[in-house]
Amino acid sequence: MKKTIILTAAVLFSAVCFAQKTSDRPVYLDPNAPVEERVEDALSRMTLEEKVGMTTAQSKFSSRGVPRLGIPEVWHTDGPHGIRPEVLWDEWDQAGWTNDSCTAFPALVNLAATWDKEMSLLYGRSIGEEARYRKKDILLGPGINICRTPLNGRNFEYMGEDPYLAGQMVVPYIQGVQENGVAACVKHYAVNNQEFQRTQSNSVVDDRTLYEIYLPAFKAAVLEGNAWSIMGSYNLYNGQFNCHNKKLLVDILKGEWGFDGVVVSDWGGCRDSEEAILNGLDIEMGTWTNGLRGAASDSYRNYHMADPYLKGLREGKYTTKELDDKCRRILRLIFRTSMRPEPNYGRFVCPEHYQAARDISAAGVVLLKNDNNALPLNVPEGGKILLVGENVVKKMVVGGGSSNLKTAYEVNPLEGLQNAYGDKAEIVWARGYVGDTSTSYNMVDTGQDLTDDRSPKELIAEAVEAAKDADVVIFVGGLNKSAHQDNESTDRQQITLPYGQEDVILALAEVSKKLVVVNISGSAVAMPWAGEVDAIVQGWYGGTESGNALADVLTGKVNPSGRLPFTVPFRYEDGPIKTEAQYPGIKEEGDEYWQTHYSEGVYVGYRWYSSKKIKVQFPFGHGLSYTTFEYANAKADQPEMTAGQTLKVSVDVTNTGATDGAEVVQLYINDVKSTIDRPVKELKNFEKVYLKAGETKTVTFEIDAQDLSYFDADKHEWVAEPGKFKALIGSSSEDIRSTVNFKLN
Ligand code: GLC
DSSP: OHHHHHHHHHHHHHHHHHHHHHHHSOGGGOTTSOHHHHHHHHHHHOOHHHHHHHTBBSSSSEEOOBGGGTBOOEEEEOOTTSOOOOBOTTSSSBOOOSSOOBOOOOOHHHHHTTTOHHHHHHHHHHHHHHHHHTTOSEEOOOBOOOOOSTTOTTGGGSOOSOHHHHHHHHHHHHHHHHTTTOEEEEEEESSOOOOTTTTSEEEEOOHHHIIIIISHHHHHHHHTTOOSEEEEOSSEETTEEGGGOIIIIIIIIIIISOOOSEEEOOTTOOOOHHHHHHTTOOBBOSOOOTTOSSSOSSGGGGSTTSHHHHHHHHTTSSOSHHHHHHHHHHHHHHHHTTTOSSOOOOOOSOHHHHHHHHHHHHHHOEEEEEOTTOOSOOOOTTEEEEEESGGGTOOOSSOSSTTOOOBSOOOOHHHHHHHHHTTSEEEEEEOOOOOOOOSEETTEEOOOOOOOOOOHHHHHHHHHHHHTTOSEEEEEEEOOSSTTSSOTTOOOSOSSOSTTHHHHHHHHHHHOSSEEEEEEOSSOOOOTTGGGSSEEEEEOOOGGGHHHHHHHHHHTSSOOOOOOSSOBOSOGGGSSOOSTTTTTOBOOTTOSSEEEEOTTTTOOTHHHHHHTTOOOSBOTTOOBOSSOEEEEEEEESSSEEOTTSOEEEEEEEEEOSSSOEEEEEEEEEEESSOSSOOOSOEEEEEEEEEEOTTOEEEEEEEEOGGGGOEEETTTTEEEOOSEEEEEEEESSSSOEEEEEEEEEO
């Protein structure tokens, strides 16, 4: 009995203490308190110095917390395709850690090419787990800048030429990342569509083009994806630097869209104290102030929003209005990430992540052409497969700039096909050409030595000789992650294949029984040789499992279902960019910065080619399958709609082949008669539908007034003009299978 009394008393006492302790615990430290209460409580306890401290970097990839209050510093990490290897505190140099070889996921353009929102969610969840495991709070990605020119060096990091596709594909990625208590940092906001002079270039864009083409994907990221952070871009828009651009950050992002997250500058993108303070920049990173060009003492005090800000506050030049707003946003991000309610720990380089990388990459591989039953490969037992090209063996997860990654391994196409065939076929490789033989990018070593002193003539002769007795020849070429290829801070200098690859392809075409060309690139490559080859595959930088993913498609283990997220024109000149002023921009006498005029307006990508009836090599949305699909019974549920209604358009899609597969049903809207100049079609919906051989499914799209609208810059609002419209339902932007007419009243 006595024991029971003592025990009860002890339990009661500890309960009281616990309750006491909990009630004493400050609100901001209570993980279960509402975020906004935690924000206000923490803010009320911070000194002026601590508030200013939070708004700038303290190292290359971290910004300050509040040590006195136990509020952690914020750790930022590249990038969109995987968790960047650790660098030194204050340098770009590698830290040389041995525990930071990550999973390299496919380049984002590869994800976009899947047109599969489930794949995007899987991607976000997987990379979010890797960021969480590496204890990072902000993932500096995804990038969603529109592919305005195929020459942009960073198209591989983005999601194609159409704002609707980019918007729909980025939302699940963001949600997947943020489920892990890691903030996605959607970049680079905005109209940042070239690398040429990226920190000195002013994008001159009219409002209608801005709202119809360059903002929608960011708007979806904020309003549908609930992105917790956004990265300002290096360039200027209409004369103001974007890391502190009042119109983009204050009026549109935080004003019209009600963004409650954090605006982070690109590294070195902050150029002015007063603008940064007043125009909505929240965290200043990577600024090149004096003393920061090499590791130094805490030169971070020189940042635009560090001592100069403190000085301005003390002199009464600024109130704490903007500062408190910045800190509220940063605290909100901290309470959503490192101090989130339910701690989770992520996962890193696990089999599931490797499998996800492989599945996503394969789902985005695009079969562009497939004649003479070239694919899937049909090599007899003991047959010979000849692989030709540098990209058969070249490591691609290293390079490209800040999205550069260190991985434990990378499966190249040669290894992928060897894995697939084992000893059932002889697999031979011939170099074919020499492209880029760098052994290190951004101080990450490739571990490869690709030097080869043979002449192009010798290399071609070797490949041609080997091709003569091969059952199939697979040329794997394209671009790579070196300067003026798919690479940050430089643009491409041509749209055709570099390194004399065309000569190799044509020489092989002369002697090969069957010739398959796999183009590995992050954006369109002109293919004047397309008629000379049996099959063409648009491959991508597929990440750690790239070679296995490609082999899965080539062997038929995976039925290709990727669709082009950009147009492949016959020639660069066929495109909408006709003048230097449009690209790469001009710098005239007296201009402080380069001026890039987006005078093509909304006529970007297929909007241009379709409206001008210009034939292209392969259109936006194009992709073949190893099976075939038929569309039937396209209809609307009503002949007309009013602005407040939605109209349903449905179509039956049948897999009429012998192989299970997936079709991407695309809905384009055509405004039959409008008072303003509009593209003849605009993508407004899509659905990737998986069909077993012989199976039929009905795909239904809901159309509302927003889908029919254009942006009226004078009224500053979206306008849907009454009248006739067409719903164009297609397998690509140029392969329209059904048209449904309806009216807006
Ligand atoms: C780079 C890139 C940006 C990257 C940042 C940090 O210059 O523009 O995408 O996240 O700096 O490396």
